[in-house]
Amino acid sequence: MPTGRSVCLDVGERRVGIAVSDDEGRLASPLQVLERRDAARDFQRLADVVREQRATRVVVGLPRTLTGEIGPQARRVQRWTARLAPYLQVPIVYWDERYSTAEAYRRLGAAGRTRRPRAPIDAVAAAVILQDYLDSER
Numbered sequence: 001m002p003t004g005r006s007v008c009l010d011v012g013e014r015r016v017g018i019a020v021s022d023d024e025g026r027l028a029s030p031l032q033v034l035e036r037r038d039a040a041r042d043f044q045r046l047a048d049v050v051r052e053q054r055a056t057r058v059v060v061g062l063p064r065t066l067t068g069e070i071g072p073q074a075r076r077v078q079r080w081t082a083r084l085a086p087y088l089q090v091p092i093v094y095w096d097e098r099y100s101t102a103e104a105y106r107r108l109g110a111a112g113r114t115r116r117p118r119a120p121i122d123a124v125a126a127a128v129i130l131q132d133y134l135d136s137e138r
Helices: 039-052 072-087 100-110 119-137
Strands: 005-011 015-021 028-035 055-062 092-096
Touching: 005 028, 005 039, 005 072, 005 119, 015 039, 015 119, 028 039, 028 119, 039 055, 039 072, 055 072, 055 119, 072 092, 092 119
Parallel strands: 005 055, 055 092
Antiparallel strands: 005 015, 015 028
């Protein structure tokens, strides 16, 4: 089981959804959404979040194809994450994020929040990815 706090990133073309786990690594919660603007500044802001949250790892959602392969979008996320890595002092773990956005929409709909702006969905999707990772590690 993961020990310590994890931060999860759901990397999109325009936004990065951020979620965090509790200290015991049991429960994931949406934290915030970062609007991507300037790579170096964005990486520094993400490193600040990781440090402020006292995270022991960063989980990055990897958008595999429906057949589970690494496609063009997953390769873009891997290249972006490779550029982020020097800013971090903790390991990075990739986690399959297939269906995470659909699940996030389902959860928001179940909570009666179907007409929310797009931005919060990115943080909720990151929480879905992180919770799946945490559950698999138990």
